[in-house]
Amino acid sequence: MSKTPALETRQLVYAVDGKTILKGIDLRVEYGEVVGIMGASGSGKTTLLKCLCGLLKPTGGEVWVEGVNIAPLSERERMPMRLRLGIVFQYAALFDFLTVYQNVAFGLERHRRLSQQQIRAIVRERLEWVGLENVEHLYPSQLSGGMRKRVGLARALAMDPHIVLFDEPTSGLDPVNAYQIDRLITRLNRELNLTAVVVSHDVVSLMRTTHHIAMVDAGQIIAEGTPDAIRHSEHPKVQAFLKMASAEAL
Amino acid sequence: MREELVWLDEEVRRPTNPLQASLEFVGALGLLLFASGRALLQGRIEVRETLHQMAFIGAASAPIVALTSAFTGAVVTLYSASLLVDVGGGGFVGGAIALAMTRELAPILTGIMVTARCGSAIAAQLGTMKITEQVDALRALAVSPIQYLVIPRVLAALAMFPLLCMIANFSGVGGGWVVANAFGISANSFLQSIRLLTEPFDLIGGLIKTLVFALIVTLVSCQQGLGTRGGAAGVGHATTRAVVLSMVLIFAANYFLADLLFATR
Numbered sequence: 001m002s003k004t005p006a007l008e009t010r011q012l013v014y015a016v017d018g019k020t021i022l023k024g025i026d027l028r029v030e031y032g033e034v035v036g037i038m039g040a041s042g043s044g045k046t047t048l049l050k051c052l053c054g055l056l057k058p059t060g061g062e063v064w065v066e067g068v069n070i071a072p073l074s075e076r077e078r079m080p081m082r083l084r085l086g087i088v089f090q091y092a093a094l095f096d097f098l099t100v101y102q103n104v105a106f107g108l109e110r111h112r113r114l115s116q117q118q119i120r121a122i123v124r125e126r127l128e129w130v131g132l133e134n135v136e137h138l139y140p141s142q143l144s145g146g147m148r149k150r151v152g153l154a155r156a157l158a159m160d161p162h163i164v165l166f167d168e169p170t171s172g173l174d175p176v177n178a179y180q181i182d183r184l185i186t187r188l189n190r191e192l193n194l195t196a197v198v199v200s201h202d203v204v205s206l207m208r209t210t211h212h213i214a215m216v217d218a219g220q221i222i223a224e225g226t227p228d229a230i231r232h233s234e235h236p237k238v239q240a241f242l243k244m245a246s247a248e249a250l
Numbered sequence: 251m252r253e254e255l256v257w258l259d260e261e262v263r264r265p266t267n268p269l270q271a272s273l274e275f276v277g278a279l280g281l282l283l284f285a286s287g288r289a290l291l292q293g294r295i296e297v298r299e300t301l302h303q304m305a306f307i308g309a310a311s312a313p314i315v316a317l318t319s320a321f322t323g324a325v326v327t328l329y330s331a332s333l334l335v336d337v338g339g340g341g342f343v344g345g346a347i348a349l350a351m352t353r354e355l356a357p358i359l360t361g362i363m364v365t366a367r368c369g370s371a372i373a374a375q376l377g378t379m380k381i382t383e384q385v386d387a388l389r390a391l392a393v394s395p396i397q398y399l400v401i402p403r404v405l406a407a408l409a410m411f412p413l414l415c416m417i418a419n420f421s422g423v424g425g426g427w428v429v430a431n432a433f434g435i436s437a438n439s440f441l442q443s444i445r446l447l448t449e450p451f452d453l454i455g456g457l458i459k460t461l462v463f464a465l466i467v468t469l470v471s472c473q474q475g476l477g478t479r480g481g482a483a484g485v486g487h488a489t490t491r492a493v494v495l496s497m498v499l500i501f502a503a504n505y506f507l508a509d510l511l512f513a514t515r
Contacts, residue, residue, distance in 0.1 A: 055386050079392045087390040093383035107391040159391070 004067045006031045006163050006195045007052055013060030014047055021047045023219040024061065034189050034196045036210035038203065040241065044219040045199045046090070049167050052197060053085050054078040066162065083111060086156030086164040090171060092148040094140040100151050101136035107159045126154040130184060146177035153184065163195040170205045178205060185209045203245035207231070215241070275495070282396070282473045286404060289396045300402040307368045308410030315363050315414045316421040322355055323347055323422030327429040335433050344440035345447025347426035352452040353512055356418035360411055361463035361500040365493055369471040372403060373492035376475025377485035385476065400472045407464035415460040419453065455511040462507060463500050470496045
């Protein structure tokens with residue numbers, strides 16, 4: 001295990017319009033680890049994810065990405081760091097005016113000096129990784145929700161990121177598609193040693209994909225540990241959340 | 251300079267106080283103008299996207315600009331010819347309509363029609379991209395939304411507005427000529443008066459105006475689109491605001507440009 005963590009936040013604070021959304025978050029993600037951030041809607045977990053990848057500028061504290069504190073950096077200065085991170089958005093956020101091929105090739109065409117043939121090969125390979133074939137010519141509106149998420153993941157993986165951040169990867173999916181996405185995350189972690197942060201309120205999904213879970217409530221981490229440790233946590237809010245989540249799953 | 255202030259976070263409340271809202275608009279527009287200028291000087295141009303926008307703003311707008319200008323030229327001639335012919339000034343109708351079209355009507359009609367057709371579409375598209383996180387996805391792929399979304403639209407508008415204005419000039423004068431004919435004004439007399447009353451700077455001044463209008467329409471529409479907050483309703487509000495603000499600014503800028511370019515001539 002490397003000494004420098006892949007990602008780290010120190011006393012991370014994010015406030016907007018007088019409302020403090022994150023209240024001093026300390027989180028550490030090691031290389032090769034899949035870390036889950038669990039919490040109810042509005043608990044601040046997506047805001048935490050956006051601070052981790054530099055899409056939001058924290059109002060306090062530090063965010064370290066591969067040994068660089070990105071919190072004080074400007075939008076322009078944060079650009080190179082983003083090439084080392086892949087982000088899979090909640091609703092995939094595919095460019096709806098571009099085909100699947102153009103979406104996956106988007107970053108490669110702008111940041112890598114590659115021939116069209118090499119780009120085509122990478123796009124095909126990434127789509128194969130996520131289990132999609134013969135969809136290059138389709139537009140996002142012609143895909144199902146599960147397929148869109150997988151294309152979003154292929155687009156994130158195209159740039160060979162060191163770390164991939166997932167925002168609610170299974171939300172809005174049926175159990176079969178959700179299971180496939182979970183297996184994909186686990187497989188990528190195992191085969192590519194991919195470091196991942198998964199933000200979700202889907203307890204079942206987090207329990208089967210992550211090595212470490214942090215439970216966020218009202219902008220603070222109230223419990224963290226292995227999935228087993230979280231399952232047996234005595235914190236009343238964790239217990240209440242798990243109970244509600246398992247009732248919902250049934 | 252904080253570029254991200256152009257695409258404010260969804261959590262940031264829209265100001266309810268009109269003064270605060272005006273200041274936010276002016277500030278965001280200034281930031282966008284500055285960031286666009288800097289990106290244009292430093293970065294690469296998205297050629298494919300710029301060509302696509304040129305087709306959308308220019309080629310696709312040409313028929314509607316031609317049609318509205320032709321009818322405007324016709325109606326202005328209808329009034330001016332009926333007055334001038336009565337007092338024996340029928341020989342000035344062509345010049346009067348050409349002067350009105352080149353200096354005022356063609357640039358304004360171009361600005362208004364492109365605002366209605368493209369300004370609204372730009373705000374709606376960028377607003378939808380903002381609320382569906384496509385703008386964040388661009389940033390996540392280390393692509394500046396200003397570089398990819400704003401610059402191509404600004405460049406396309408700067409290239410196409412003068413061409414559209416020329417189309418408006420020809421259509422407006424053509425429409426006027428058809429009506430002048432009905433008043434018994436010969437083609438020769440119509441053209442003669444255009445040569446007599448207008449000079450090249452009337453045309454050039456009008457084209458200069460369209461460059462300012464191009465900047466207004468694209469920057470206001472992009473700013474409103476990128477600043478969208480509040481889901482689908484927010485996109486609707488952004489679109490309405492883009493059209494209204496662009497038109498108001500076009501009329502205001504037109505007065506100052508007319509004063510600057512033509513008042514002393």
